[in-house]
Amino acid sequence: MAPLRFDIRQAALPDAHGLAEVHVRAWREAYAGRMPQSLLDGLSVSDRIASWQRILTSEAEPEAPWRSWLSDNEGRVAGFISIGPSRDEDLPPHIELYALYVLADAYGSGAGQALMDVASDFARPTSLWVLDDNPRAQAFYRRNGFAFDGAEKVDEYNGVKLRELRMVRDEV
Template sequence: MIIRRATISDAPGIAKVHVDSWRTTYKGIIPQSFLDGLSYEQRTKLWENNISDKPSMIFVAENEGEIIGFVTGGKRNTNEEAGASDLTSIYLLEEWQGKRVGKKLLNQIMNVFLEQGYQKIYVEVLAENKTRQFYQYYSAEYVKTVQLNIAGEILNEEIYVWNNVEKVIQQSK
Protein backbone atom coordinates (compact mmCIF):
# COMPACT_ATOMS: atom_id res chain seq x y z
CA MET A 1 0.00 0.00 0.00
CA ILE A 2 1.24 3.48 -0.87
CA ILE A 3 0.18 7.01 0.05
CA ARG A 4 0.60 9.56 -2.73
CA ARG A 5 -0.71 12.87 -3.99
CA ALA A 6 -3.94 12.51 -5.98
CA THR A 7 -4.00 13.08 -9.72
CA ILE A 8 -6.98 13.85 -11.95
CA SER A 9 -7.10 10.22 -13.08
CA ASP A 10 -7.80 9.24 -9.44
CA ALA A 11 -11.16 11.06 -9.42
CA PRO A 12 -13.29 7.94 -10.16
CA GLY A 13 -11.49 5.91 -7.47
CA ILE A 14 -11.82 8.69 -4.91
CA ALA A 15 -15.51 9.06 -5.84
CA LYS A 16 -16.07 5.36 -5.23
CA VAL A 17 -14.43 5.54 -1.79
CA HIS A 18 -16.41 8.72 -1.01
CA VAL A 19 -19.80 7.23 -1.92
CA ASP A 20 -19.18 3.77 -0.45
CA SER A 21 -17.71 5.08 2.81
CA TRP A 22 -20.55 7.57 3.27
CA ARG A 23 -23.07 4.76 2.79
CA THR A 24 -21.41 2.59 5.44
CA THR A 25 -20.21 5.26 7.89
CA TYR A 26 -23.35 7.38 7.92
CA LYS A 27 -26.00 4.65 7.69
CA GLY A 28 -28.56 5.42 10.39
CA ILE A 29 -27.09 8.92 10.89
CA ILE A 30 -27.83 10.71 7.60
CA PRO A 31 -31.23 10.08 5.96
CA GLN A 32 -31.10 6.93 3.84
CA SER A 33 -32.70 8.73 0.89
CA PHE A 34 -29.72 11.09 0.79
CA LEU A 35 -27.23 8.21 0.92
CA ASP A 36 -29.13 6.31 -1.78
CA GLY A 37 -28.99 9.42 -3.97
CA LEU A 38 -25.20 9.62 -3.95
CA SER A 39 -23.69 8.69 -7.31
CA TYR A 40 -20.23 7.79 -8.50
CA GLU A 41 -20.71 10.00 -11.57
CA GLN A 42 -21.57 13.14 -9.58
CA ARG A 43 -18.78 12.54 -7.10
CA THR A 44 -16.29 11.91 -9.91
CA LYS A 45 -17.06 15.37 -11.32
CA LEU A 46 -16.72 16.88 -7.84
CA TRP A 47 -13.31 15.22 -7.35
CA GLU A 48 -12.08 16.24 -10.79
CA ASN A 49 -12.82 19.83 -9.77
CA ASN A 50 -11.28 19.39 -6.32
CA ILE A 51 -8.08 17.88 -7.71
CA SER A 52 -7.82 20.65 -10.32
CA ASP A 53 -8.01 23.24 -7.51
CA LYS A 54 -4.28 23.85 -7.05
CA PRO A 55 -4.36 24.98 -3.38
CA SER A 56 -6.15 21.84 -2.23
CA MET A 57 -4.25 18.97 -0.63
CA ILE A 58 -5.55 15.55 -1.60
CA PHE A 59 -3.73 12.29 -0.98
CA VAL A 60 -4.84 8.76 -1.73
CA ALA A 61 -4.08 5.39 -0.23
CA GLU A 62 -3.62 2.89 -3.02
CA ASN A 63 -3.39 -0.87 -2.75
CA GLU A 64 -2.50 -2.92 -5.85
CA GLY A 65 -3.80 -0.15 -8.13
CA GLU A 66 -7.07 0.39 -6.22
CA ILE A 67 -7.79 3.55 -4.26
CA ILE A 68 -8.87 2.42 -0.80
CA GLY A 69 -8.91 5.76 1.02
CA PHE A 70 -8.14 9.45 0.82
CA VAL A 71 -7.45 12.49 2.93
CA THR A 72 -7.96 16.17 2.15
CA GLY A 73 -6.90 19.36 3.83
CA GLY A 74 -6.93 23.09 3.41
CA LYS A 75 -8.17 26.18 5.11
CA ARG A 76 -11.98 26.28 5.18
CA ASN A 77 -13.68 29.56 4.24
CA THR A 78 -15.09 29.65 7.78
CA ASN A 79 -11.63 29.36 9.38
CA GLU A 80 -10.36 32.90 9.86
CA GLU A 81 -7.77 32.01 12.48
CA ALA A 82 -4.20 32.94 11.53
CA GLY A 83 -1.80 30.01 11.49
CA ALA A 84 -4.59 27.43 11.47
CA SER A 85 -5.86 25.09 8.77
CA ASP A 86 -8.32 22.21 8.47
CA LEU A 87 -8.35 18.48 7.93
CA THR A 88 -11.40 18.53 5.65
CA SER A 89 -11.96 14.81 5.10
CA ILE A 90 -10.53 11.37 5.59
CA TYR A 91 -12.39 8.34 4.26
CA LEU A 92 -11.57 4.67 3.83
CA LEU A 93 -13.43 1.75 2.36
CA GLU A 94 -15.01 -0.12 5.26
CA GLU A 95 -12.84 -3.22 4.79
CA TRP A 96 -9.70 -1.08 5.22
CA GLN A 97 -10.76 0.62 8.44
CA GLY A 98 -8.76 -0.38 11.50
CA LYS A 99 -5.76 -1.46 9.39
CA ARG A 100 -3.52 1.60 9.94
CA VAL A 101 -4.39 3.18 6.60
CA GLY A 102 -6.10 6.15 8.27
CA LYS A 103 -3.05 6.62 10.48
CA LYS A 104 -0.80 6.79 7.42
CA LEU A 105 -3.10 9.26 5.66
CA LEU A 106 -3.23 11.41 8.81
CA ASN A 107 0.57 11.37 9.06
CA GLN A 108 0.94 12.39 5.41
CA ILE A 109 -1.37 15.39 5.65
CA MET A 110 0.04 16.51 8.99
CA ASN A 111 3.53 16.53 7.46
CA VAL A 112 2.25 18.79 4.69
CA PHE A 113 0.55 21.08 7.21
CA LEU A 114 3.85 21.32 9.09
CA GLU A 115 5.75 22.11 5.87
CA GLN A 116 3.26 24.91 5.24
CA GLY A 117 3.87 26.35 8.71
CA TYR A 118 0.62 25.33 10.40
CA GLN A 119 0.60 24.24 14.03
CA LYS A 120 -3.14 24.29 14.67
CA ILE A 121 -5.45 22.03 12.68
CA TYR A 122 -9.23 21.77 13.01
CA VAL A 123 -11.42 18.82 12.05
CA GLU A 124 -15.22 18.59 11.98
CA VAL A 125 -17.00 15.27 12.51
CA LEU A 126 -20.63 14.28 12.96
CA ALA A 127 -21.26 13.62 16.65
CA GLU A 128 -22.83 10.22 15.92
CA ASN A 129 -19.90 9.15 13.74
CA LYS A 130 -18.01 6.53 15.74
CA THR A 131 -14.82 7.34 13.85
CA ARG A 132 -14.53 10.58 15.82
CA GLN A 133 -12.67 8.39 18.30
CA PHE A 134 -9.89 8.16 15.71
CA TYR A 135 -9.27 11.91 16.09
CA GLN A 136 -9.50 11.69 19.86
CA TYR A 137 -6.96 8.85 19.85
CA TYR A 138 -4.52 11.11 18.03
CA SER A 139 -4.97 13.83 20.68
CA ALA A 140 -7.50 16.09 18.96
CA GLU A 141 -9.25 18.17 21.62
CA TYR A 142 -12.96 18.88 21.59
CA VAL A 143 -13.78 22.55 20.90
CA LYS A 144 -17.55 22.78 20.46
CA THR A 145 -20.66 21.33 18.86
CA VAL A 146 -22.51 23.04 16.03
CA GLN A 147 -25.62 22.04 14.15
CA LEU A 148 -25.95 21.48 10.45
CA ASN A 149 -28.70 20.45 8.10
CA ILE A 150 -28.21 17.46 5.85
CA ALA A 151 -31.20 16.43 3.73
CA GLY A 152 -33.62 18.13 6.10
CA GLU A 153 -32.17 16.53 9.23
CA ILE A 154 -30.53 18.68 11.90
CA LEU A 155 -27.35 16.91 12.97
CA ASN A 156 -24.76 17.73 15.60
CA GLU A 157 -21.23 18.19 14.37
CA GLU A 158 -18.30 18.26 16.75
CA ILE A 159 -15.29 20.42 16.10
CA TYR A 160 -11.90 19.26 17.33
CA VAL A 161 -8.45 20.87 17.19
CA TRP A 162 -4.88 19.72 17.23
CA ASN A 163 -2.64 22.38 18.76
CA ASN A 164 0.66 20.62 18.03
CA VAL A 165 1.18 19.16 14.56
CA GLU A 166 4.59 17.67 15.45
CA LYS A 167 2.99 15.68 18.26
CA VAL A 168 0.40 14.22 15.87
CA ILE A 169 3.14 13.31 13.39
CA GLN A 170 5.12 11.51 16.10
CA GLN A 171 2.02 9.73 17.35
CA SER A 172 0.94 8.62 13.85
CA LYS A 173 4.28 7.20 12.66
Protein backbone atom coordinates in the same frame (compact mmCIF):
# COMPACT_ATOMS: atom_id res chain seq x y z
CA MET B 1 -7.36 -12.39 6.08
CA ALA B 2 -4.03 -11.14 4.74
CA PRO B 3 -3.17 -7.56 5.72
CA LEU B 4 -3.88 -4.92 3.11
CA ARG B 5 -0.94 -3.38 1.34
CA PHE B 6 -1.23 0.25 0.45
CA ASP B 7 0.81 3.21 -0.73
CA ILE B 8 0.01 6.81 0.11
CA ARG B 9 0.37 9.28 -2.74
CA GLN B 10 -0.94 12.67 -3.71
CA ALA B 11 -4.20 12.43 -5.64
CA ALA B 12 -4.25 13.52 -9.28
CA LEU B 13 -6.92 14.07 -11.94
CA PRO B 14 -6.88 10.43 -13.18
CA ASP B 15 -7.89 9.39 -9.63
CA ALA B 16 -11.24 11.24 -9.75
CA HIS B 17 -13.32 8.13 -10.50
CA GLY B 18 -11.69 6.01 -7.77
CA LEU B 19 -11.98 8.83 -5.25
CA ALA B 20 -15.66 9.33 -6.11
CA GLU B 21 -16.40 5.63 -5.66
CA VAL B 22 -14.66 5.60 -2.28
CA HIS B 23 -16.36 8.84 -1.24
CA VAL B 24 -19.85 7.43 -1.87
CA ARG B 25 -19.14 3.94 -0.50
CA ALA B 26 -17.38 5.26 2.60
CA TRP B 27 -20.31 7.57 3.37
CA ARG B 28 -22.72 4.67 3.04
CA GLU B 29 -20.57 2.49 5.31
CA ALA B 30 -19.69 5.09 7.94
CA TYR B 31 -23.05 6.82 8.16
CA ALA B 32 -25.50 3.90 7.86
CA GLY B 33 -27.92 4.33 10.74
CA ARG B 34 -26.54 7.81 11.45
CA MET B 35 -28.10 9.51 8.43
CA PRO B 36 -31.36 8.82 6.64
CA GLN B 37 -30.98 5.87 4.27
CA SER B 38 -32.68 7.90 1.53
CA LEU B 39 -29.83 10.43 1.71
CA LEU B 40 -27.20 7.69 1.46
CA ASP B 41 -29.05 5.92 -1.36
CA GLY B 42 -29.21 9.22 -3.23
CA LEU B 43 -25.46 9.70 -3.33
CA SER B 44 -24.16 9.65 -6.89
CA VAL B 45 -20.73 8.49 -8.01
CA SER B 46 -21.11 10.50 -11.23
CA ASP B 47 -21.83 13.68 -9.24
CA ARG B 48 -18.81 12.98 -7.04
CA ILE B 49 -16.61 12.37 -10.12
CA ALA B 50 -17.44 15.86 -11.39
CA SER B 51 -16.74 17.31 -7.95
CA TRP B 52 -13.42 15.47 -7.65
CA GLN B 53 -12.41 16.58 -11.14
CA ARG B 54 -12.92 20.22 -10.08
CA ILE B 55 -11.06 19.66 -6.80
CA LEU B 56 -8.09 17.87 -8.38
CA THR B 57 -7.84 20.38 -11.23
CA SER B 58 -7.61 23.23 -8.70
CA GLU B 59 -5.13 21.28 -6.55
CA ALA B 60 -2.86 20.90 -9.58
CA GLU B 61 -2.24 24.66 -9.57
CA PRO B 62 1.25 25.29 -8.13
CA GLU B 63 0.03 27.82 -5.56
CA ALA B 64 -3.06 25.87 -4.47
CA PRO B 65 -3.26 25.91 -0.66
CA TRP B 66 -5.14 22.60 -0.39
CA ARG B 67 -4.15 19.01 -1.15
CA SER B 68 -5.59 15.50 -1.21
CA TRP B 69 -3.81 12.20 -0.77
CA LEU B 70 -5.09 8.71 -1.30
CA SER B 71 -4.37 5.23 -0.07
CA ASP B 72 -3.68 3.02 -3.06
CA ASN B 73 -4.33 -0.67 -2.41
CA GLU B 74 -2.80 -2.49 -5.40
CA GLY B 75 -4.25 -0.03 -7.92
CA ARG B 76 -7.54 0.65 -6.09
CA VAL B 77 -8.31 3.63 -3.91
CA ALA B 78 -8.98 2.47 -0.33
CA GLY B 79 -9.25 5.90 1.30
CA PHE B 80 -8.37 9.59 1.04
CA ILE B 81 -7.67 12.71 3.03
CA SER B 82 -8.05 16.38 2.03
CA ILE B 83 -6.67 19.40 3.87
CA GLY B 84 -6.54 23.13 3.23
CA PRO B 85 -6.92 26.53 4.86
CA SER B 86 -9.49 26.69 7.63
CA ARG B 87 -12.93 27.97 6.77
CA ASP B 88 -13.57 28.93 10.41
CA GLU B 89 -13.36 32.68 10.92
CA ASP B 90 -13.39 32.39 14.73
CA LEU B 91 -9.96 30.71 14.86
CA PRO B 92 -6.54 32.08 13.94
CA PRO B 93 -5.35 31.00 10.47
CA HIS B 94 -4.54 27.30 10.42
CA ILE B 95 -5.14 24.10 8.45
CA GLU B 96 -8.48 22.31 8.32
CA LEU B 97 -8.86 18.61 7.69
CA TYR B 98 -11.77 18.69 5.24
CA ALA B 99 -12.26 14.95 4.82
CA LEU B 100 -10.76 11.61 5.83
CA TYR B 101 -12.50 8.48 4.62
CA VAL B 102 -11.36 4.86 4.48
CA LEU B 103 -13.44 1.95 3.23
CA ALA B 104 -14.72 -0.38 5.94
CA ASP B 105 -12.71 -3.31 4.60
CA ALA B 106 -9.57 -1.21 5.22
CA TYR B 107 -10.46 -0.39 8.85
CA GLY B 108 -7.61 -1.44 11.10
CA SER B 109 -5.18 -1.77 8.18
CA GLY B 110 -3.26 1.39 9.04
CA ALA B 111 -4.44 3.17 5.89
CA GLY B 112 -6.30 5.86 7.84
CA GLN B 113 -3.35 6.44 10.14
CA ALA B 114 -0.93 6.63 7.21
CA LEU B 115 -3.16 9.24 5.56
CA MET B 116 -3.31 11.23 8.80
CA ASP B 117 0.47 11.01 9.17
CA VAL B 118 1.09 12.43 5.67
CA ALA B 119 -1.36 15.28 6.22
CA SER B 120 0.12 15.97 9.66
CA ASP B 121 3.40 16.91 7.99
CA PHE B 122 1.58 19.95 6.58
CA ALA B 123 -1.04 20.58 9.20
CA ARG B 124 -0.02 22.46 12.35
CA PRO B 125 -2.29 23.55 14.03
CA THR B 126 -5.32 21.74 12.61
CA SER B 127 -9.08 21.66 13.04
CA LEU B 128 -11.81 19.40 11.73
CA TRP B 129 -15.56 18.90 11.95
CA VAL B 130 -16.92 15.47 12.87
CA LEU B 131 -20.47 14.20 12.95
CA ASP B 132 -21.74 14.26 16.53
CA ASP B 133 -22.89 10.63 16.21
CA ASN B 134 -19.64 9.13 14.92
CA PRO B 135 -17.78 7.64 17.90
CA ARG B 136 -15.34 5.64 15.73
CA ALA B 137 -14.07 8.77 13.96
CA GLN B 138 -14.00 10.78 17.19
CA ALA B 139 -11.86 8.11 18.88
CA PHE B 140 -9.47 8.04 15.91
CA TYR B 141 -9.05 11.82 16.04
CA ARG B 142 -8.53 11.80 19.83
CA ARG B 143 -5.76 9.21 19.35
CA ASN B 144 -4.18 11.70 16.95
CA GLY B 145 -4.17 14.56 19.44
CA PHE B 146 -7.46 16.28 18.59
CA ALA B 147 -9.87 17.49 21.28
CA PHE B 148 -13.31 19.06 21.17
CA ASP B 149 -13.21 22.84 21.56
CA GLY B 150 -16.92 23.32 22.26
CA ALA B 151 -17.86 24.65 18.81
CA GLU B 152 -20.72 23.00 16.99
CA LYS B 153 -22.72 23.66 13.86
CA VAL B 154 -25.67 22.25 11.99
CA ASP B 155 -25.18 21.79 8.26
CA GLU B 156 -27.88 20.86 5.85
CA TYR B 157 -27.07 18.22 3.27
CA ASN B 158 -29.77 17.36 0.73
CA GLY B 159 -32.43 18.58 3.14
CA VAL B 160 -31.05 16.66 6.12
CA LYS B 161 -29.68 18.57 9.10
CA LEU B 162 -26.42 17.18 10.44
CA ARG B 163 -24.91 18.25 13.77
CA GLU B 164 -21.13 18.49 13.72
CA LEU B 165 -18.62 19.14 16.48
CA ARG B 166 -15.25 20.82 16.02
CA MET B 167 -12.03 19.20 17.14
CA VAL B 168 -8.67 20.99 17.20
CA ARG B 169 -5.03 20.03 17.57
CA ASP B 170 -2.38 22.66 18.28
CA GLU B 171 0.68 20.57 17.42
CA VAL B 172 1.37 17.13 16.04
